[in-house]
Amino acid sequence: MNTEPRTLPGFMELLPNEQILFEQMKQKIEKAYQRFGFLPLDTPVLELSEVLLTKSGGETEKQIYRFNKGDTDISMRFDLTVPLAKYVAKNYGNLSFPFRRYQIGKVYRGERAQKGRFREFYQCDIDIIGDGELDIVNDAEIPSVIYTIFKDLGFDDFTICMNNRKILNGIFESLNQKENATSILRIIDKIAKIGKEKVEKELQELGLNQKQIMQVMEFIAIEGSTDEKIEKLQKLEIKNEVFQTGLEELKQVVKYIRLFGVPDINFKIDLTIARGLDYYTGTVYETFLNDYPEIGSVCSGGRYENLAGYYTDKKLPGVGISIGLTRLFYKLNEMELIKATKYSMADILIIPMVEDLSKPIELASNLRKAGISTEVYLNDKKLKTKLKYADKLKIPYVIVIGEDEIQSNQLKVKNMQTGNETQTTFEIEEIIKQIGS
Amino acid sequence: MNTEPRTLPGFMELLPNEQILFEQMKQKIEKAYQRFGFLPLDTPVLELSEVLLTKSGGETEKQIYRFNKGDTDISMRFDLTVPLAKYVAKNYGNLSFPFRRYQIGKVYRGERAQKGRFREFYQCDIDIIGDGELDIVNDAEIPSVIYTIFKDLGFDDFTICMNNRKILNGIFESLNQKENATSILRIIDKIAKIGKEKVEKELQELGLNQKQIMQVMEFIAIEGSTDEKIEKLQKLEIKNEVFQTGLEELKQVVKYIRLFGVPDINFKIDLTIARGLDYYTGTVYETFLNDYPEIGSVCSGGRYENLAGYYTDKKLPGVGISIGLTRLFYKLNEMELIKATKYSMADILIIPMVEDLSKPIELASNLRKAGISTEVYLNDKKLKTKLKYADKLKIPYVIVIGEDEIQSNQLKVKNMQTGNETQTTFEIEEIIKQIGS
Numbered sequence: 001m002n003t004e005p006r007t008l009p010g011f012m013e014l015l016p017n018e019q020i021l022f023e024q025m026k027q028k029i030e031k032a033y034q035r036f037g038f039l040p041l042d043t044p045v046l047e048l049s050e051v052l053l054t055k056s057g058g059e060t061e062k063q064i065y066r067f068n069k070g071d072t073d074i075s076m077r078f079d080l081t082v083p084l085a086k087y088v089a090k091n092y093g094n095l096s097f098p099f100r101r102y103q104i105g106k107v108y109r110g111e112r113a114q115k116g117r118f119r120e121f122y123q124c125d126i127d128i129i130g131d132g133e134l135d136i137v138n139d140a141e142i143p144s145v146i147y148t149i150f151k152d153l154g155f156d157d158f159t160i161c162m163n164n165r166k167i168l169n170g171i172f173e174s175l176n177q178k179e180n181a182t183s184i185l186r187i188i189d190k191i192a193k194i195g196k197e198k199v200e201k202e203l204q205e206l207g208l209n210q211k212q213i214m215q216v217m218e219f220i221a222i223e224g225s226t227d228e229k230i231e232k233l234q235k236l237e238i239k240n241e242v243f244q245t246g247l248e249e250l251k252q253v254v255k256y257i258r259l260f261g262v263p264d265i266n267f268k269i270d271l272t273i274a275r276g277l278d279y280y281t282g283t284v285y286e287t288f289l290n291d292y293p294e295i296g297s298v299c300s301g302g303r304y305e306n307l308a309g310y311y312t313d314k315k316l317p318g319v320g321i322s323i324g325l326t327r328l329f330y331k332l333n334e335m336e337l338i339k340a341t342k343y344s345m346a347d348i349l350i351i352p353m354v355e356d357l358s359k360p361i362e363l364a365s366n367l368r369k370a371g372i373s374t375e376v377y378l379n380d381k382k383l384k385t386k387l388k389y390a391d392k393l394k395i396p397y398v399i400v401i402g403e404d405e406i407q408s409n410q411l412k413v414k415n416m417q418t419g420n421e422t423q424t425t426f427e428i429e430e431i432i433k434q435i436g437s
Numbered sequence: 438m439n440t441e442p443r444t445l446p447g448f449m450e451l452l453p454n455e456q457i458l459f460e461q462m463k464q465k466i467e468k469a470y471q472r473f474g475f476l477p478l479d480t481p482v483l484e485l486s487e488v489l490l491t492k493s494g495g496e497t498e499k500q501i502y503r504f505n506k507g508d509t510d511i512s513m514r515f516d517l518t519v520p521l522a523k524y525v526a527k528n529y530g531n532l533s534f535p536f537r538r539y540q541i542g543k544v545y546r547g548e549r550a551q552k553g554r555f556r557e558f559y560q561c562d563i564d565i566i567g568d569g570e571l572d573i574v575n576d577a578e579i580p581s582v583i584y585t586i587f588k589d590l591g592f593d594d595f596t597i598c599m600n601n602r603k604i605l606n607g608i609f610e611s612l613n614q615k616e617n618a619t620s621i622l623r624i625i626d627k628i629a630k631i632g633k634e635k636v637e638k639e640l641q642e643l644g645l646n647q648k649q650i651m652q653v654m655e656f657i658a659i660e661g662s663t664d665e666k667i668e669k670l671q672k673l674e675i676k677n678e679v680f681q682t683g684l685e686e687l688k689q690v691v692k693y694i695r696l697f698g699v700p701d702i703n704f705k706i707d708l709t710i711a712r713g714l715d716y717y718t719g720t721v722y723e724t725f726l727n728d729y730p731e732i733g734s735v736c737s738g739g740r741y742e743n744l745a746g747y748y749t750d751k752k753l754p755g756v757g758i759s760i761g762l763t764r765l766f767y768k769l770n771e772m773e774l775i776k777a778t779k780y781s782m783a784d785i786l787i788i789p790m791v792e793d794l795s796k797p798i799e800l801a802s803n804l805r806k807a808g809i810s811t812e813v814y815l816n817d818k819k820l821k822t823k824l825k826y827a828d829k830l831k832i833p834y835v836i837v838i839g840e841d842e843i844q845s846n847q848l849k850v851k852n853m854q855t856g857n858e859t860q861t862t863f864e865i866e867e868i869i870k871q872i873g874s
Contacts, residue, residue: 016538035811042456050440067502086442100812259802368473374472
């Protein structure tokens with residue numbers, strides 16, 4: 001009896017046409033990272049549990065794929081940040097700082113399986129790590145990478161939302177709510193989901209008085225253009241050092257983000273964004289496709305004080321972002337929001353209709369040498385079957401080679417989309433002209 | 438106290454310069470696969486143990502990373518062939534045959550750790566799967582892919598060694614040693630390692646008489662050019678159907694491999710090659726770098742009767758190869774046999790020596806728009822430190838921008854290798870001319 005060939009739930013496995021689309025998307029992201037000079041990194045999927053599980057307990061720990069092999073306690077990575085921290089601490093002496101790396105790889109989280117949630121998924125990360133210090137202007141370069149990527153993916157109407165954690169922390173300090181900062185952040189972070197009234201109610205439950213609640217709500221309700229928001233923040237005249245530092249940083253980021261070529265329509269200050277409550281300490285980012293808010297943030301990240309405190313006493317501040325590619329692809333594909341630049345790997349299918357395959361194979365070899373992806377249909381089938389194959393694989397051009405073609409040294413290049421056929425010779429350059437690449 | 442940042446033994450983790458080299462190697466292999474029209478495939482690293490572990494027991498099973506998550510018995514893939522079998526059986530109705538796919542991904546084997554042996558390593562596979570049948574000419578296309586790859590990797594002196602399992606099986610049948618075929622194959626497969634005499638001794642121990650041993654040794658000693666070997670095989674006049682089928686297949690493969698553009702110096706018939714004892718049924722390949730036989734075969738594979746018998750009753754013959762990239766990279770890098778086409782991701786480092794970063798950042802954005810990988814040194818350091826950074830990262834060109842450059846609208850493009858500086862303007866096209874890309 002056969003075993004049923006099945007794939008674990010929550011693990012994406014695509015058919016060829018979709019895989020081609022996925023690969024193109026991945027490549028666009030990678031090319032953008034490279035254009036900004038980020039260095040490639042590849043770390044193991046498996047790490048010692050002791051090394052990987054730096055933060056104790058919580059939801060994350062429950063999701064980890066963890067097991068013993070012999071005496072070794074091993075875990076599968078659940079993000080690319082902890083492996084980066086380990087890598088930088090381990091190789092500190094051999095790296096040049098600022099260390100700018102990208103990593104595109106699979107990570108693993110044993111979440112409850114549900115539609116659109118994946119247990120194995122690609123993260124596409126960049127981080128810039130400083131040795132002891134890292135200038136604020138780096139925080140402005142990151143959004144320009146995000147901007148480049150989503151433009152390259154074919155989107156125009158997206159917004160990179162930014163905030164600075166120091167602004168939030170400073171506000172709470174000035175309200176004498178420093179000890180409640182984390183809780184307040186958690187509450188206002190939910191405003192898009194639960195609404196203004198529920199936020200007020202939760203703040204009250206936390207112990208804030210009416211005046212304090214009003215000040216918090218007034219703060220997060222600040223509206224207007226980017227420059228107007230900055231002006232209004234200044235006019236709050238909050239005499240708190242942390243707040244003023246955060247505001248100064250935000251101003252710098254806004255100044256430089258424009259110089260990096262990100263237009264004002266593609267970024268904004270959003271004072272409700274807090275992100276991961278402990279990790280980030282300065283600038284934070286979230287990115288939304290404006291017509292599809294239901295997808296949620298498609299690219300998030302921020303600035304952190306210290307990457308690798310768990311492994312080293314060196315202070316390593318950094319700033320970075322992550323794109324959850326698998327989920328993003330799944331959503332965009334489901335909503336038909338992405339198109340492949342081409343849907344087949346081969347540009348030309350050569351269909352031999354002769355016993356002796358010499359001529360067709362020779363032609364394919366020559367086309368490949370000229371850089372044209374070429375496939376030869378190598379099985380003995382009827383012409384109709386062979387053409388159907390080209391059609392199903394969406395191969396754009398077909399050349400049928402029979403006795404006539406070989407005798408006359410003339411062949412026809414068939415455009416499979418239009419059905420048009422153009423006559424030419426076996427000359428490679430002539431054929432390349434016909435397919436226009 | 439800090440946790441020591443360490444990586445599991447047997448897991449490769451490279452420094453940036455080496456990672457760049459690795460990525461280039463991987464990309465050359467992928468591009469070659471694509472030029473032959475192979476479709477990309479990505480399957481999960483994790484599979485149900487019941488689905489993955491189709492073959493019972495043995496060394497492989499012991500090496501598997503296998504664990505339970507909840508009630509699910511999960512294993513990490515140990516090759517890309519079993520996942521392919523599962524995929525083709527599962528998606529049979531949605532695939533076009535012949536199904537030509539490539540897959541480049543990590544696989545896992547918990548082997549005893551030793552130098553140059555990896556527990557996580559990349560395999561780069563191609564396979565051509567037929568539906569019911571697959572023409573022998575496909576077996577000749579595979580070596581032409583191998584040839585393309587090793588040429589692209591910069592090698593000239595390599596040999597693709599081929600044999601046909603049917604020739605071997607036929608010989609043994611004709612010697613009335615059919616039941617010993619597997620054992621004989623295993624013995625002669627070792628001839629390169631243990632030598633002729635030990636092979637003879639082992640054959641004797643197996644129960645072959647002197648005449649039979651002589652015939653086996655005579656057979657595997659067949660020498661000469663490819664055509665001479667074929668001629669000598671024909672002259673053996675072995676009246677065995679399996680042998681004759683194998684010989685006919687080998688003749689076809691040799692005929693077409695030449696048409697596919699593989700020169701005679703890069704392939705040969707090697708009658709001692711048997712490979713995986715159960716799996717392969719026809720053509721088999723191994724590839725050697727002639728000056729470095731100690732590396733062993735750098736690319737191996739062959740023809741099999743039936744890919745997915747464990748999952749489906751459909752007969753799915755195929756032919757394919759695998760490159761163990763991680764080990765190959767490790768060896769070539771250790772022996773300094775590969776060079777990067779470039780060692781940095783950035784083509785240009787822009788070094789600002791001004792307070793206001795507007796002009797340097799604007800220049801970087803414009804260069805990136807023109808497709809030039811550009812990095813701006815964004816931290817406030819001395820010029821010497823910034824130049825050292827470019828040097829360490831092997832960034833080929835540097836542009837320093839100070840007040841003078843901005844005032845005069847003139848800048849210098851410095852070639853970091855030659856030390857030459859050429860004067861030009863902020864015009865992107867002019868700068869691109871200077872760096873010659």
